[in-house]
Amino acid sequence: MELFKLEHKKLWRKTSTRICVLLCLLYIIGISFMVYQWMTYGSIKGNYNGHNFDGYENIKNCQTYGRKYGVLTDETLQEWVRDYQQLSALLDEERRTQGKESVETRQQYQNSGWSMVNSMLATLYPELERADMLGVTVMSGYVEAEKLTGIYERREKAVDTFLEISGQTGAERDYLLRINEKVKEPFSWVWVEGWRTLLSSQLSEFGIVLALFLAIVLSALFAGEWHDNTSPLLLTTRNGWKNLAAAKILTGIAFTLELFSMVAVGVILLQLIYLGTEGWDMPIQMMKMIAIAPMNMLQAEIYEFAFALLGALGFAGVVMLFSALCKNHVLALLLSLAVSYGPMAFHEKVPMWLEKTFDLLPLVGSGSDVFRTNTFHLFGHYIWSPYLIIWVPFAIGVLCLRPAVKGWARRMRV
Amino acid sequence: MELSIDRLTKHYGRKIAVDCVSTVMKPGVYGLLGENGAGKTTLMRMLCAILEATAGEVFLDGKEITALGADYRDLLGYLPQDFGYYPNYTAKEFLLYMAALKGIPREEAGKRADELLEVVGLTEAASKKVKTFSGGMKQRVGIAQALLNEPKILILDEPTAGLDPKERVRFRNLISDYAAGRIVILSTHIVSDIEAIADEVLLMRKGKLVSQGTVAELTKKAEGKVWELAVSPTEAKVWQEKAAVANLRHEGEQVVLRILSDDRPAEQAVPCDATLEDLYLQSFRE
Numbered sequence: 001m002e003l004f005k006l007e008h009k010k011l012w013r014k015t016s017t018r019i020c021v022l023l024c025l026l027y028i029i030g031i032s033f034m035v036y037q038w039m040t041y042g043s044i045k046g047n048y049n050g051h052n053f054d055g056y057e058n059i060k061n062c063q064t065y066g067r068k069y070g071v072l073t074d075e076t077l078q079e080w081v082r083d084y085q086q087l088s089a090l091l092d093e094e095r096r097t098q099g100k101e102s103v104e105t106r107q108q109y110q111n112s113g114w115s116m117v118n119s120m121l122a123t124l125y126p127e128l129e130r131a132d133m134l135g136v137t138v139m140s141g142y143v144e145a146e147k148l149t150g151i152y153e154r155r156e157k158a159v160d161t162f163l164e165i166s167g168q169t170g171a172e173r174d175y176l177l178r179i180n181e182k183v184k185e186p187f188s189w190v191w192v193e194g195w196r197t198l199l200s201s202q203l204s205e206f207g208i209v210l211a212l213f214l215a216i217v218l219s220a221l222f223a224g225e226w227h228d229n230t231s232p233l234l235l236t237t238r239n240g241w242k243n244l245a246a247a248k249i250l251t252g253i254a255f256t257l258e259l260f261s262m263v264a265v266g267v268i269l270l271q272l273i274y275l276g277t278e279g280w281d282m283p284i285q286m287m288k289m290i291a292i293a294p295m296n297m298l299q300a301e302i303y304e305f306a307f308a309l310l311g312a313l314g315f316a317g318v319v320m321l322f323s324a325l326c327k328n329h330v331l332a333l334l335l336s337l338a339v340s341y342g343p344m345a346f347h348e349k350v351p352m353w354l355e356k357t358f359d360l361l362p363l364v365g366s367g368s369d370v371f372r373t374n375t376f377h378l379f380g381h382y383i384w385s386p387y388l389i390i391w392v393p394f395a396i397g398v399l400c401l402r403p404a405v406k407g408w409a410r411r412m413r414v
Numbered sequence: 415m416e417l418s419i420d421r422l423t424k425h426y427g428r429k430i431a432v433d434c435v436s437t438v439m440k441p442g443v444y445g446l447l448g449e450n451g452a453g454k455t456t457l458m459r460m461l462c463a464i465l466e467a468t469a470g471e472v473f474l475d476g477k478e479i480t481a482l483g484a485d486y487r488d489l490l491g492y493l494p495q496d497f498g499y500y501p502n503y504t505a506k507e508f509l510l511y512m513a514a515l516k517g518i519p520r521e522e523a524g525k526r527a528d529e530l531l532e533v534v535g536l537t538e539a540a541s542k543k544v545k546t547f548s549g550g551m552k553q554r555v556g557i558a559q560a561l562l563n564e565p566k567i568l569i570l571d572e573p574t575a576g577l578d579p580k581e582r583v584r585f586r587n588l589i590s591d592y593a594a595g596r597i598v599i600l601s602t603h604i605v606s607d608i609e610a611i612a613d614e615v616l617l618m619r620k621g622k623l624v625s626q627g628t629v630a631e632l633t634k635k636a637e638g639k640v641w642e643l644a645v646s647p648t649e650a651k652v653w654q655e656k657a658a659v660a661n662l663r664h665e666g667e668q669v670v671l672r673i674l675s676d677d678r679p680a681e682q683a684v685p686c687d688a689t690l691e692d693l694y695l696q697s698f699r700e
Contacts, residue, residue: 002514002520003514003515006510006511006514010500010503010511013500013502013503014502015502228498228499228500228501229494229496229497229498230498230499230500231464231498232459232462232464232492232494232498233492233494233497233498233512233559234515235462235463235464236462236463236464236487236490236491236492237487237512237515237516237517237563238484238487238488238515238516238517238563239484239514239515239516239517240487240515241484244515
């Protein structure tokens with residue numbers, strides 16, 4: 001324990017560690033703050049060129065607007081479309097009579113959450129989409145509201161069609177539909193955009209950033225001893241072999257947990273400040289109609305945090321293995337980055353089976369797989385990908401620890 | 415306690431760094447002398463069990479040291495030639511870290527670190543970062559860490575490098591006091607350090623152990639081979655080219671040369687007492 005405490009202190013005393021933690025916090029929390037307050041949710045400027053720095057107030061306005069509908073039914077969807085078309089007509093009127101739109105009407109239009117509803121309409125009512133209107137206006141602008149009926153039946157059909165198009169048939173289709181059966185209807189409906197930002201961009205990119213900073217800090221954990229030229233000293237001490245390696249492994253794990261916690265606390269605080277808790281029980285189908293997971297937004301958020309945490313721990317294990325096996329910490333860093341960023345870079349360009357395999361590597365896959373219908377076929381059974389991609393990266397990391405300790409002990413003996 | 419080295423050999427590819435070295439060491443101070451590349455550091459690293467020998471073994475009281483593992487390391491104190499440290503640590507923190515690695519309980523470690531910092535004259539600098547230290551101060555931290563666990567076998571590779579004369583004297587006294595009942599092995603290029611404290615000297619050349627004995631025994635080998643010759647400055651230059659001149663000093667108009675030669679180099683040359691340095695220079699004359 002004493003050795004662990006000292007090793008942990010040693011890691012945190014390094015200037016590089018402190019800089020990495022600071023940059024990681026600045027990047028993730030800083031960008032999140034800018035997204036909420038300015039880049040995405042700031043109201044549109046008077047000259048329509050960019051956003052104002054008023055995201056907090058604007059988000060509250062969006063949430064107020066979203067509360068109007070409460071539950072997703074044929075009626076509320078039709079009501080939303082009518083409201084939207086009225087707003088759209090008002091914008092056209094202002095353009096015609098005043099030569100330009102008023103900022104207030106434009107802002108109301110933006111706050112309506114049209115982007116999310118539009119993708120819902122395109123998924124559920126594809127036959128109502130008009131080819132001649134593509135690039136002219138969005139579907140919500142011209143669709144006849146009264147034709148928007150049977151929304152939940154439409155959803156079932158859309159899921160079915162999607163699985164067929166994806167080539168997911170037979171036992172795989174049945175398996176996925178069994179998961180889908182647990183989705184509870186009707187869906188509650190409040191402002192969705194905030195959750196979409198959080199779940200499909202912020203948290204899913206969490207791992208990419210963590211990977212970089214974890215690799216920089218942890219690649220020097222073992223290999224740094226060669227750089228500091230301290231290995232002959234360590235090796236001639238009673239605890240300088242396996243005990244020190246164990247202390248270093250614990251330090252790596254503790255650091256990963258600490259870095260993750262700091263960033264997670266920052267992200268959650270910002271979420272609570274800007275978005276509050278409203279909509280936590282909204283099903284994730286409000287973000288993506290053909291999602292099959294019976295999850296609400298909070299459950300999806302917990303999954304994505306767990307995915308990032310277990311992925312980060314798994315990745316830490318891999319980095320520590322490289323660090324223990326390489327005498328050069330730069331080489332350990334490059335190998336660690338290659339293991340993570342290499343597959344990320346080629347993810348879209350490889351055959352499907354390889355893409356799925358890449359998803360099992362620590363921090364390579366995405367927590368947003370809860371919105372997808374990917375499966376793994378193992379030993380005659382289909383397994384929904386989120387079940388596997390959360391545990392396998394962690395298991396890879398755990399499997400790396402023993403060779404890291406052994407490799408360190410062996411490698412140190414020149 | 416007996417440390418026996420049995421035909422210890424280390425090859426790096428075709429290069430032979432240590433060539434079948436055998437000796438037995440009992441408590442006392444052992445000085446390793448040899449030119450650069452003679453194999454001193456390699457031998458020391460093998461004695462510390464951090465470098466695998468190509469052939470041969472090292473035994474402590476009849477037990478092979480790698481088999482003893484942590485029990486052997488418990489008895490060991492080592493100062494490597496290029497002493498590495500953590501730049502952001504203070505001297506005291508560094509010693510406490512090393513103490514934990516050596517398995518010394520925290521309370522004891524604090525006391526021991528303070529004692530050793532005083533012994534090496536670093537009490538006032540105890541809370542300063544090691545990276546701000548001069549070369550000599552860093553070396554003293556290295557010596558202190560080697561002594562933390564009161565090792566029974568102390569191996570010091572170039573311990574006096576970077577120490578000023580006062581510190582060298584302090585170090586020599588410290589080692590002399592410490593060596594009672596323990597095996598201390600040290601290497602240095604400063605022959606006078608070894609002459610002052612070593613009970614036995616091991617002379618290494620091209621990986622081989624060429625001589626071993628007390629200072630008196632070894633200097634005896636050079637007796638009758640060291641001469642002093644007073645010549646003019648012009649002749650001194652000629653002598654420097656044609657003979658092995660160990661020293662040269664000016665006395666008035668003349669230059670007194672200390673010449674190493676098996677035979678009297680000139681009629682005026684007078685024999686003088688040999689020192690370890692003479693033997694060292696004679697051994698590595700070519």
